[in-house]
Amino acid sequence: MRLYAIFVYLFLYIPIGVIALFSFNAGRHASQLQGLSTKWYGKALSNPFVMDALETSLLVAFISALLASVFGTMAAVALQGIKGPVRTAFDMLIYVAVMIPGIVIGIATLIGLVTVFDQLNPLLAAIWPDGAMPPKLHMGMGSLVAAHTMFLMALVIIIVRARLAGMDRALTEASSDLYATPFGTFYQVTLPMIFPAVLAGFLLSFTFSFDDFIIAFFVAGSETTLPIYVFSSIRRGVTPEINAIGTMVLAVSLILLVAAQILLRRGGKKSK
Amino acid sequence: MTQRTRNWLLLAPAGTWFLVMLLLPLTVVLVFSFGERAPAGGVELAFSLEQYANLPARWTAFKNTMTLAPIGTLASLLIAYPLAYFLAVRVDAKWKTILLVLVIVPFWTSILIRSYAWIFLLGGRGLPALLDWVGIEGVRLINTPFAVLMGIIYGYLPLMVFPIYVSLDRLDKRLLEASSDLGAHPWTTFAQITLPLSLPGIATGCMLVFILLMGEFLIPALLGGGKVFFVGNALVDLFLQSRNWAYGSAVAVTLVVVMLITVTIYMRLIHRLGASREDVSIM
DSSP states (O other), X not given: OHXXXXXXXXXXXXXXXXXXXXXXXXXXXXXXXXXXXXXXXXXXXXOHHHHHHHHHHHHHHHHHHHHHHHXXXXXXXXXXXXXXXHHHHXXXXXXXXXXXXXXXXXXXXXXXXXXXXXXXXXXXXXXXXXXXXXXXXXXXXXXXHHHHHHHHHHHHHHHHHHHHHTSOHHHHHHXXXXXXXXXXXIIIIIHHHHHHHHHHHHHHHHHXXXXXXXXXXXXXXXOOOHHHHHXXXXXXXXXXXXXXXXXXXXHHHHHHHHHHHHXXXXXXXXXX | OOHHHHHHHHHHHHHHHHIIIIIHHHHHHHHHHTSEEOTTSSEEOOOOOHHHHTGXXXXXXXHHHHXXXXXXXXXXXXXXXXXXXXXXXISOHHHHHHHHHHHHGGXXXXXXXXXXXXXXXXXXXXXXXXXXXXTOOOXXXXXXXXXXXXXXXXXXXXXXXXXXXHHHHHSOHHHHXXXXXXXXXXXXXXXXXXXXXXXXXXXXXXXXXXXXXXXXXXXXHHHSTTTSOOHHHHHHIIIXXXXXXXXXXXXXXXXXXXXXXXXHHHHHHHHHTTOOOOOOOOO
């Protein structure tokens, strides 16, 4: 049994390890190890396409994770206190957001937004003052952030709600009995208790957005994120440079994940 | 400000976001699926079932998805169960957390990079070269259904282990002791106590993996080499290459409907088997 477990762990980690090992390959060929060097990391980091894609990915991940954590937490706190049709509607929306395959979310966002933009652009051009160039709505960074935020909000609501459900209600009641304003109660009682979950939600959202390929593939317009860059490079052939980028991407997610795990666990213990 | 107004204000951003970015787009897909392809490349609104009538043209994609998704789910289950059992029942409490985290972590890292790793491992200089060396020659692994299955198992194993682990971990270990004290063979204990009690975890794990597999694009795209393609690959082709939005929408709607039907039937079956539905979420 123990041997079996070791085997499964090897199965889970050997492929990642192989990528990491070959990213230090000194040779030009992706699959022949010829001494170790970090030159492919240097190459990747000085490739302007990679750096552009990385910048886009980091920016999109940061903004969407931030929006999702703020709006998701607000919604989770409000949902805690209500029942009835509004709550049911939100539960349904969250369920749909999580259940529908990412690829369908990507497609729907693409054709939904393009259709709306096609209606809005002539309208904008008509009401725009003469002489000035009217703005033209198109798929790009904005649609990417909007699509990611939608999905991540569902994720944050689920995480924060689980935390709120485990919270002692007597504390918020005591706070309001002692004449704290609702905002005071939130700021001094609720927020400190759910903060680890909110931060974990932010980190997980960031990781998800940073790693997402399928939604971005449809809605990124002319923007290129790092996963889109990697995907199109793989199609052109396997190179040590992709191994280096891949290893860096894995390392970033690993660091964020470990941080999220620690936060969720520590937060979980403190409340008990 | 009353509590009611406050709740509305708190819910407003998320609610609006869901409406504009989820409900509106999904409605557009549904409406377009009944439309017709416009000469210019867009969609002409109509109420025709023409797109749905054309579905058989993409039959292979549906067939591949509906065979490899269940096979992949089952294979993941068979590999995941013993590990989950080991983690829940056999491992010391102090090692549990770290070992569990080690299983979950890969799931949250880039599936793109992890699938790419298998291009590397199954490609000419990887496993086939190794097999060559031990005397088995001429094996081709990449761009086969086997490669896609490997990618699937590798990608989704963590998602299967976690819920099964949770249900096995909750199981009262005294039941197992009682069973063996009363002289039951370990296999009898397993079949009559462990397995039935872990059914909710199995059900959740299978459902999560199956749902994600139905919409898979990357694994077949990278490891199937255009020969083993899923509905997801057909969708990418229809929306990004041939730009047939009306037909693509019909395929997307069908995918979601097939998924919902399968999941509903599956849930009914599980209920009948006596397992209660439980929400086990990853992390």
